[in-house]
Amino acid sequence: MARLRTAVLISGRGSNLRALLDACAPPDAAAEIVLVISNVVGAGGLERAADAGVAAEVIDHREFAGREPFERALTERLERADVGLVCLAGFMRLLTPGFVEHWRDRLINIHPSLLPAYKGLDTHARALADGVRIAGCTVHFVRPDMDAGPIIVQAAVPVHPGDDAASLATRVLTAEHEIYPLALALVASGRARVIDGRVEIDGATAPANPLINPAQGIVG
Ligand code: GRF
Secondary structure, eight states, rough: OOOOEEEEEHHHEOOHHHHHHHOOSSTTSEEEEEEEEESTTOOOOOOHHHTOOEEEEEOOGGGGHHHHHHHHHHHHHHHHHSEEEEESSSSSSSHHHHHHHTTTEEEEESSSSSSSSOOOOOOHHHHHTTOOSSSEEEEEESSSSTTTTTTEEEEEOOOTTTHHHHHHHHHHHHHHHHHHHHHHHHHHOEEEEETTEEEEETTOOOOSSOOOOSSSSSOO
């Protein structure tokens, strides 16, 4: 079966990009990453793409008169590369409804929270301030509202005593690197499809047990 030509948009270090590149390296992977675009000059992820032999380019949003012309340039480049799916991986620009609708059900994102909780920035600090015991991350199809859209995969991650935003972010990031390749494979293979605004996944299993935190009750 033909592999799904996929692009990844980044703004920074690109650790999720790296996880996606690694997962797509085998020739029988359902997705093939053919293009990486950064809106930030010198983003670390550009080197990761180059190391993997994938075309890596900068489209600097500051060179455009507004969001629409910037996004037109993105779409023009993505379509020239004949891309069928776009993955946002730490891409730090809000996208207009026009762009999102153009790529409807062909645009996915990873967010470091259990959506719909903690949309936006500083997710870990806000979760810790609320005293949550379980944090996590989500891969979802993108819709015009920020950090909204049909959920593909989530991972739940325990909050440990003494966590700060950095330690929690590190633990969640490890889970991000597992679920983004999984979600990409599910979408690219056609097993994950949006039906009536939610994602249905053919033949997927789910864990039998809940994640409980704290793990043990106090005895006595
Ligand atoms: C990740 O935490 C991702 O969930 C968020 O931005 C961060 C990007 O990290 N959207 P990286 O560039 O993939 O390392």
